[in-house]
Amino acid sequence: MTMKAACLYGKEDIRIIEVPVPEIGDNEVLLQVKSALVCGTDIRMYKNGYPGVSEASPLIPGHEMSGIVEKAGKEVRGYTEGMVVAVAPNMGCGSCNSCVGGNTQLCKVDFRAFGININGAFAEYVRIPGDAVRQGNMVELNTLSFGEAALAEPLSCVFNAFQRYDVQPGDIVLIIGAGPIGLMHGKLAAMAGASKVIVNDISRERLDLVKGVEPGFLTSEGDAIRSLVEELTGGEGVQVTVTACPSPEAQVLAMELAAMNGRVSFFGGLPRDRAKVPIDTNLIHYKQITVTGTTMQNLEQYRRCIRLMERGVIDVKPLITDTYSIEKVTDAYSKIIQGKGMKHSISW
Ligand SMILES: [Zn+2]
Numbered sequence: 001m002t003m004k005a006a007c008l009y010g011k012e013d014i015r016i017i018e019v020p021v022p023e024i025g026d027n028e029v030l031l032q033v034k035s036a037l038v039c040g041t042d043i044r045m046y047k048n049g050y051p052g053v054s055e056a057s058p059l060i061p062g063h064e065m066s067g068i069v070e071k072a073g074k075e076v077r078g079y080t081e082g083m084v085v086a087v088a089p090n091m092g093c094g095s096c097n098s099c100v101g102g103n104t105q106l107c108k109v110d111f112r113a114f115g116i117n118i119n120g121a122f123a124e125y126v127r128i129p130g131d132a133v134r135q136g137n138m139v140e141l142n143t144l145s146f147g148e149a150a151l152a153e154p155l156s157c158v159f160n161a162f163q164r165y166d167v168q169p170g171d172i173v174l175i176i177g178a179g180p181i182g183l184m185h186g187k188l189a190a191m192a193g194a195s196k197v198i199v200n201d202i203s204r205e206r207l208d209l210v211k212g213v214e215p216g217f218l219t220s221e222g223d224a225i226r227s228l229v230e231e232l233t234g235g236e237g238v239q240v241t242v243t244a245c246p247s248p249e250a251q252v253l254a255m256e257l258a259a260m261n262g263r264v265s266f267f268g269g270l271p272r273d274r275a276k277v278p279i280d281t282n283l284i285h286y287k288q289i290t291v292t293g294t295t296m297q298n299l300e301q302y303r304r305c306i307r308l309m310e311r312g313v314i315d316v317k318p319l320i321t322d323t324y325s326i327e328k329v330t331d332a333y334s335k336i337i338q339g340k341g342m343k344h345s346i347s348w
């Protein structure tokens with residue numbers, strides 16, 4: 001049996017091909033994908049190429065997914081044919097200190113992630129390796145749509161950062177970067193009782209999109225953020241700033257706009273050649289700023305985000321603005337590159 005898949009062969013080379021449906025072992029599951037969202041990571045891998053991905057060893061991208069269990073190997077416990085699930089992308093060896101501590105996503109011994117170094121969800125079917133099945137990457141769904149369930153991945157990355165920057169009721173929270181990630185930070189901050197959520201971006205068009213999805217957020221374009229923060233806080237600065245963009249300047253700005261005892265989250269990574277940033281560390285010292293960084297999510301955070309959505313604590317449905325068939329993956333990519341829409345779903 002064959003299936004359609006989008007396959008990355010290298011820099012700016014993604015092709016829709018017909019490949020065999022993956023075979024599964026006794027410990028493995030075959031997932032029929034129903035929604036796979038396109039992420040900034042997919043776009044970076046496409047624009048820059050990715051280590052290990054070549055004409056000789058292509059990769060099916062896609063790490064934000066949900067679907068239906070098509071087949072479960074005979075040793076698999078807890079998952080049966082027809083079960084509706086979301087699947088977290090990262091798995092580890094299961095026995096190193098990170099894995100034993102519940103952080104399989106930080107494993108250095110045998111880290112695998114769908115769509116990053118093993119085949120992912122831009123295909124009709126995905127093989128779920130035994131480690132992912134055993135470690136609990138698959139979460140049964142009750143009420144969520146497939147698209148929402150796939151959002152559990154980016155949402156839980158954001159949740160990981162959110163737990164560290166610790167929004168308190170009444171805080172003013174500034175998000176630099178008006179993408180879907182920035183919006184999710186804003187939504188969690190609002191949920192935690194932030195008195196104001198401000199979204200800053202260099203693009204008016206992006207800010208208008210934010211306004212459309214979340215009219216309660218304040219928006220501010222480019223450098224105007226300085227006077228807005230000055231005005232809103234009487235010069236005190238903001239309690240929490242999140243940089244949800246790959247910009248060194250945003251990191252510097254975050255330090256400058258932080259209030260006393262402020263928290264700053266460097267959420268977006270920087271391009272490798274721009275990652276050395278001159279920051280006045282006296283700002284950290286004299287303002288007692290807590291600077292945090294996070295990457296990915298552990299499975300507890302992933303599951304919690306599914307619960308937050310299922311119980312209606314947070315509604316991220318409006319973030320999915322565009323839906324495509326697998327044949328149209330490149331359309332999704334080019335829309336994202338042009339800065340159009342929020343989250344783009346490949347759906348079946
Ligand atoms: Zn992602």
Ligand SMILES: [Zn+2]
Nearest residue numbers: 093096099107
């Ligand atoms: Zn490990």
